[in-house]
Amino acid sequence: MQRISIDPITRLEGHGKIDIFLDDEGNFANSYFQIPELRGFERFCVGRQVEEVPILTNRICGVCPEAHHMAGAKAVDAVYHVDPPRTAKMLRELLYMAFYCTDHTTHFYALAGPDFIIGPDAPVAERNILGVIHKVGLEIGGKVIQMRKYGHTVIEMIGGRKVHPCTSIPGGLTKGITKEQREEIEKMGRWAIEFAQFSLQVFNDIVLGNKGYVDLILGDIYTHHTHYIGLVDDNNKVNFYDGKVSVVDPEGKRLGKYAPNEYTEWIAEHVEPWTYLKFPYLKKVGWKGFIDGKESGVYMATPLSRLNAADGMATPLAQAEYEKFYSTLGGKPVHQRLAIHWARLIELLYAAERWVELATDPEITSDNFRTLPTEKPTEGVGIVEAPRGTLTHHYTTDERGVTTKVNLIVGTTNNYAALQMSTKKAAQNLIKKGTPVTEGMLNMVEMAFRAYDPCFGCATHSLPGQMPLEVSIHDVNGKIINVLKQNC
Amino acid sequence: MRTLIVGLGNPILGDDGVGWRIAQSLQENVALPPDVEVICLALGGISLMEALVGYERVILVDSITTHRAPNGTVTLHKLAEFENPAYGHMSSAHDTSLQNALKIGRELGAQLPEEIMVVAIEAEKVYDFSEELTPTVAAAIPKSVEMIQKILSTGNPSNPHDTDHAYN
Numbered sequence: 001m002q003r004i005s006i007d008p009i010t011r012l013e014g015h016g017k018i019d020i021f022l023d024d025e026g027n028f029a030n031s032y033f034q035i036p037e038l039r040g041f042e043r044f045c046v047g048r049q050v051e052e053v054p055i056l057t058n059r060i061c062g063v064c065p066e067a068h069h070m071a072g073a074k075a076v077d078a079v080y081h082v083d084p085p086r087t088a089k090m091l092r093e094l095l096y097m098a099f100y101c102t103d104h105t106t107h108f109y110a111l112a113g114p115d116f117i118i119g120p121d122a123p124v125a126e127r128n129i130l131g132v133i134h135k136v137g138l139e140i141g142g143k144v145i146q147m148r149k150y151g152h153t154v155i156e157m158i159g160g161r162k163v164h165p166c167t168s169i170p171g172g173l174t175k176g177i178t179k180e181q182r183e184e185i186e187k188m189g190r191w192a193i194e195f196a197q198f199s200l201q202v203f204n205d206i207v208l209g210n211k212g213y214v215d216l217i218l219g220d221i222y223t224h225h226t227h228y229i230g231l232v233d234d235n236n237k238v239n240f241y242d243g244k245v246s247v248v249d250p251e252g253k254r255l256g257k258y259a260p261n262e263y264t265e266w267i268a269e270h271v272e273p274w275t276y277l278k279f280p281y282l283k284k285v286g287w288k289g290f291i292d293g294k295e296s297g298v299y300m301a302t303p304l305s306r307l308n309a310a311d312g313m314a315t316p317l318a319q320a321e322y323e324k325f326y327s328t329l330g331g332k333p334v335h336q337r338l339a340i341h342w343a344r345l346i347e348l349l350y351a352a353e354r355w356v357e358l359a360t361d362p363e364i365t366s367d368n369f370r371t372l373p374t375e376k377p378t379e380g381v382g383i384v385e386a387p388r389g390t391l392t393h394h395y396t397t398d399e400r401g402v403t404t405k406v407n408l409i410v411g412t413t414n415n416y417a418a419l420q421m422s423t424k425k426a427a428q429n430l431i432k433k434g435t436p437v438t439e440g441m442l443n444m445v446e447m448a449f450r451a452y453d454p455c456f457g458c459a460t461h462s463l464p465g466q467m468p469l470e471v472s473i474h475d476v477n478g479k480i481i482n483v484l485k486q487n488c
Numbered sequence: 489m490r491t492l493i494v495g496l497g498n499p500i501l502g503d504d505g506v507g508w509r510i511a512q513s514l515q516e517n518v519a520l521p522p523d524v525e526v527i528c529l530a531l532g533g534i535s536l537m538e539a540l541v542g543y544e545r546v547i548l549v550d551s552i553t554t555h556r557a558p559n560g561t562v563t564l565h566k567l568a569e570f571e572n573p574a575y576g577h578m579s580s581a582h583d584t585s586l587q588n589a590l591k592i593g594r595e596l597g598a599q600l601p602e603e604i605m606v607v608a609i610e611a612e613k614v615y616d617f618s619e620e621l622t623p624t625v626a627a628a629i630p631k632s633v634e635m636i637q638k639i640l641s642t643g644n645p646s647n648p649h650d651t652d653h654a655y656n
Contacts, residue, residue, distance in 0.1 A: 044500070044617040059500045059530065106534065110584055129534075129584050130591055141596050148538065163531060 018423055018445065026433040031424045032274055033416075033449065045406040050079050050377060050397045051170055053406065057393065058164040060410075065164045066099035066155065067386035067411070070241065071393040073168030078261070078380025079395050080170040080373035087366040088172030093241040094185070094358040095158040095165060096384070100240060100351035101192050102151030103387045104303075104344050107453050108199060109144050112341045115447055116207045120216075121440035136202065147195050150188040154355075157181050172370030179365050186359040192352035193317070200321060200345050207342075208328070217338040218329070221429045222448060224421055225250040225292040225335050227282055227299035229414070230306030231385045232257065237314035238306050238350060240385040246309040247282065249294050252333045254309075255284065260381040263392055267409065268297075270417075279417045280409060290421050298421065301389035301414035302452055303343035308333035313346070315353035321346045337422055340451045344387075377401040386411040388453040415452050422448040491521075492543040493636060494536075495528040496550040502618040503559075503611035503625040507549040510607070510632045518633065524640060537589035537600070546601045547636060551625070552608035559610050560624035562631045564639075567604040605639065607632055 023029040041060060045053050054072025058065040070092060077084060084092075114127040117135055126134075133141040152162045157177055159165025167174045177185070207213045216222070232246045233239040244257040247266065258266045269278035270287045281287045281297035288296045299305070313319040325346060326332045329339060358364060379396040389411030396405040412419075426448035430441050495511025497504040508528040515526050529539060540546050548567070557563070572587040584592075593600050609628045 040617050056500065059498055110534070128588055130588055130595075133592060133595070138595060141592055145534075145538070145593075145596060145598075148534065152538075163529075163535065 018427070018449075020427045020431060020445075022431070028428045028431045031427045033420045033423045042406045042408055046403050048403050050395055050401045050403050051076055053393075053395060053403060054168055055164075055166055057408070058166075060408075064099075064103060064386050064388070064411075066096060066159070067384055067391050068393070069159070069165045069168060070096055070384045071382045071386075071391045072395075074242075074260070074382025074384065075380045075393040075395045076168075076170050076382070078382060079377045079397055079401070080380075081375035081378070082171040082371050082373040084172040085366075085368045085371055087176065087363050088369045088371075089242070090358050090361060090364055091158050091173055091176065091369060092168060094355060094364070095155055096241050097189075097351045097355040097358065098151040098154035098158075100387060101196070101348060101355065102148045102155075104348040104351065105144055105147045105151075105195075105199070107387070108203075108341065108345060108348070109140070111450060111453070112344075115443070115450070116213055116341070117202075120444050120447060127443070136206070140202070143195055143198065147192060150192060154185055154188065157185065169370070170373045174370075176367055176369040177365055182359060182365050186356060189352060189355035189359050192355055193349070196345070196349035196352045197317070199348060203342060203345055217336050217342075219336075221426055222337045222422065222451070223335050224300075224337065224418060224425070226296070226418055226421075227255075227285065228305035228308040228333060229299050229301050229390055230309035231383065231390065232310045233314060235314070236311040238310040238312075238347070239314065240347075240351070242384075245383060245390060247299070248309045248333065249285075250292070250333070250335070251294065252308065255282075260383040260392070263381060263383070263394075263409075267392075277413060277416055279420075280414055281417060290417060290424070292421070298417040299414065300418040300452075301411065302340050303347045303387075304334060304337070304340040305389070306385060307343050307346065313350050315350050315357065317353055318346055318350035321349055337448065337451045340453070344453070347387075388412055389414045412452070419449050419452055422452070489523060489544045490542070491524045491545040491547070491640070492540060493524065493526045493547045493549065494539070495526070496530070496532075496536075496548055497614075498530050499528075500617055500619055502613040502616045503609075503621055504551050504614035505619070506551050506609045506611060506621055506625050506628065506632075509621060509626070510549045510609075510629050510636075513629050513633050514636060518637060521640065533584050533586055534589045534592070536586055537593045537598075540590075540600055540604070541593065541598045543601050546604045547607060547639060548604060549607045549632060549636070550609070551611040551614050553612060553614060554610060555612075557610045558624070559612055559622065560628040561610040562628050562635060563608050563610070564635060565606040565608060567606055570606070607635055607639075 018031060018033050020031045021029040045056055048056065054069050054076060057068035057072045060068055073092065109132055110129040113129065113132040118127045118131045155165060156162045158167065160167040227247060227249055229245050229247050231239050231243045233243045236246065244259050246257045247255045249255055266283055267280050268283040269280050271278055282299050285295070285297035290298065307322060307325070313322045325342060326334065329336065376399050377397045381392065381394045383390060383392050385391070391411050392409040394407040395403055397403050423445060426445045430444055431437060493511060493514060495507040497507040499505040499508045511526050511528050514520065520526065529536065531539065567586070572585050590600055609625060609632060611625045613622055
């Protein structure tokens with residue numbers, strides 16, 4: 001048997017890699033997508049004052065510290081049995097919308113863009129954000145940078161720091177915003193709406209306008225029929241900050257909704273011997289293996305999942321795009337994984353619209369941004385939608401508020417089983433006997449998991465930065481017979 | 489010369505926090521010229537590039553893992569010496585390399601420093617959760633501070649790989 005390994009370097013969660021095993025004849029035999037554990041982060045958070053944990057979890061990852069800060073803040077509210085005032089909730093959500101706009105923008109232009117705008121088979125040195133800018137135009141780069149700048153500005157105004165917010169405390173926030181700041185935030189939000197519409201137009205023109213890409217999106221290689229989950233508000237509309245988690249089956253039927261403190265009734269974890277990370281699945285459906293269908297408890301938590309699990313979007317422009325999305329792709333639910341990229345842009349528009357809604361609420365500048373906790377701390381769960389999936393923080397403390405147990409289910413972990421299935425299917429379809437394994441082919445396998453926007457955590461950058469990609473092919477005895485290296 | 493010194497790394501990942509500790513030591517113990525700023529960041533790629541806009545000179549301070557020098561060895565480099573890791577595959581799933589980010593910034597007309605220097609501290613324990621540095625890496629803090637002071641007082645060393653600049 002031969003082994004092909006796609007092995008990019010990562011940080012906090014260690015290496016994420018794909019091992020593709022071929023049989024003696026060179027046909028696909030099996031593949032494994034490994035994401036090593038969080039390396040003891042939960043243990044590291046035990047024995048600390050619980051209000052410190054939302055700051056510590058900021059450091060899990062340089063990609064979505066805001067998501068960890070928010071889930072942590074909500075968990076700490078629950079630990080102290082305190083309900084923050086409306087203004088505090090709105091300010092947190094406003095910060096979160098600004099974060100969503102920066103994160104979804106970066107993903108689309110830096111990550112998805114190269115595959116779709118430059119092309120999956122394009123020369124490797126061109127398939128990056130620079131290539132996107134050269135192809136679409138320099139002004140697009142300026143807009144991306146501007147969007148990020150505005151997002152960071154709002155995050156800093158409300159969160160105290162540009163990247164790692166620190167203002168959420170039990171019962172609310174340490175500070176509010178001034179009327180002048182509100183005006184500035186509103187102005188930036190209106191620009192963000194235009195930018196989101198522009199991005200959807202880019203997707204429409206470049207991706208949907210290209211039959212090859214549409215075929216790729218709709219093709220079987222990147223399709224799985226699984227359950228979907230996502231946070232929804234009281235009207236079952238997509239919500240990133242608050243609500244209940246809606247669960248729908250592969251036919252779109254809602255199995256139920258769970259509140260944060262009910263998550264253990266819905267989610268269980270399956271263990272496989274070949275990876276440290278556990279595979280969450282729907283407890284009420286059961287683990288049946290890495291298979292599609294209603295009987296399999298495998299679920300997905302991504303932008304596409306959120307759209308599938310909800311009844312619509314809570315803002316008008318995003319709702320119109322939501323309707324176009326499902327009418328174009330043949331109804332609900334949509335199972336094609338590459339459609340996650342489109343769903344992400346619809347969410348970008350929603351986040352921008354919600355940004356303006358919150359910024360124009362008369363209570364947003366109120367001084368009532370904290371409820372002082374008076375109860376003894378015990379245990380609490382906080383859930384938000386991280387850009388790449390439902391994020392659950394669960395803290396237990398002693399009566400002094402010192403943590404005795406911390407459990408985190410991060411966005412990408414939810415999708416682990418689905419990711420394993422997607423990468424396997426792509427490899428199975430692309431790697432055939434007698435066909436040389438090309439760089440473009442491996443990129444198309446990577447596209448299967450890139451759609452999920454997997455987060456392997458990378459808050460740190462010990463030089464020389466990321467290690468280069470190495471693809472090793474092993475013979476039946478484990479001996480390396482070929483090594484493909486990029487820029488090593 | 490408007491200068492930014494950036495302590496890079498993650499302060500809860502053991503020796504990866506050494507860049508922060510050096511930056512903090514500079515802030516606390518050294519009288520810096522008024523045109524020199526010091527910050528600690530846990531960023532890379534586009535976000536890091538954005539933080540460098542407007543400065544004429546930047547010194548990044550970070551841990552490095554080469555396995556070619558003893559832990560705690562302090563070396564000085566130019567950013568241009570490092571290979572650009574962001575090609576094709578997902579070397580980062582959410583970003584691009586600092587080198588690419590700088591190219592983007594420059595193409596967009598952002599005022600970015602022509603040369604970025606890197607003070608690197610050899611370290612291996614950069615994956616383990618800890619707020620403490622190992623003793624050999626901690627011992628590199630004063631050497632690194634000294635090196636940065638020398639850069640600030642003498643300007644850019646013409647040959648950063650000069651052995652004078654390798655502090656063991």
